[in-house]
Amino acid sequence: MTATAPLAFRSVTRVLSCIQPTGSVHLGNYLGALVNWVRGQHDKDVFHGIVDLHALTTATEPGLVGAATVELAAILYSIGLDPEVATIFVQSHVPEHAQLGWVMECTVSFGELSRMTQFKDKSARRESEFVSAGLFTYPALQAADILLYDANEVPVGDDQRQHIEITRDIALRFNNRFGDTFVVPEAVTPAVGARVMDLQDPSSKMSKSGDTDAGCVYLLDSPQVITRKFKRAVTDSDSEVRYDVTSKPGVSNLLDILAAATGGSASELAESYSQYGPLKADTADAVIALLDPIQTRYRELMADRAELERLLRVGASRARAVASATLERAYTAIGLLPC
Ligand code: TYM
Secondary structure, X not given: OOOXXXXXXXXXXXXXXXXXXXXXXXXXXXXXXXXXXXXXXXXXXXXXXXXXXXXXXXXXXXXXXXXXXXXXHHHXXXXXXXXXXXXXXXXXXXXXXXXXXXXXXXOOOHHHHHOOHHHHHHHHXXXXXXXXXXXXXXXXXXXXXXXXXXXXXXXXXXHHHHHHHHHHHHHHXXXXXXXXXXXXXXXXXXXOOOOOEOOOOOXXXXXXXXXXXHHOOEOOXXXXXXXXXXXXXXXXXXXXXXXXXXXXXXHHHHHHHHHHHHOOOHHHHHOOOOOHHHHHHHHHHHHHHHHHHHHHXXXXXXXXXXXXXXXXXXXXXXXXXHHHHHHHHHHHHHOOOOO
């Protein structure tokens, strides 16, 4: 297919998803998104970006994003992404993201961006701090990330659904204006773990920007720290173990985590417990067992930074081959004067 040919039929499903190199990766990222990235890699054509340009939307000190990018790459390989089949790349290594990002900004409206709940939440939380224009236009760059790869599926946690919806709207609008150019993607969320909640405040999702570290389990937390965080997890006022997200959000969150970590069903697991203590202890143990091999592999990979950087260069070149063809197709569809 030439760069400007119409979309060719592809028999293999193309998958694209990304993660920001801000703070440390936590259990919500892992169970909500990363687990699905690994699952699909052998029968689908998968691309995963470490989106360092997105991380710039919240101001940062020099060097921090670069350091977090290498660590995140090590995590992605440690969880089982295979560099032979999965293309892992750094967003700023593929300049087409920023280029198509501008086209996307011109295809989305101010009103649509104003309705994004993540922007409303994040800007409200930053109240007296600097709120960048990038934080507002963020979903346009995210749309570029996805559409550049002709992705059919985007495996994400629940909190990203709105961003995938707006990506679909942008793709449809562009295709309507300029002719069939982009594949319209679908969000894929896991049956369990799509919304892992904060252990201290089960009404909020687990996140790097939560109020305390105590509610967030990081992939690199030691077994002692994990045990302590689960022991102190907020449960509910009565002492009955039952799966009921509305009236028992704390206990249901623990059951969801246990189910996601062991492959069971949350409501069936509830039947084996009559007290909170054993549920907390078993959930902590299941998470420790899940993370142990990841932590070992992470330490090995971080000891060879040159190899990590080499893998990322290979990923960038594979990603660019796809992204540059799509960008050219979009420019041609618009009718920009060729160089
Ligand atoms: P980020 O970096 O905040 O999170 C990465 C992935 O983790 C999921 N996630 C969760 N899932 C379940 N429970 C939680 N508590 C939880 N917290 C986070 C997120 O849904 C996400 O899938 N805007 C995106 C990054 C992005 C992107 C993209 C994603 C940029 N371009 C293109 C997909 C496709 C973000 O900030 O994710």
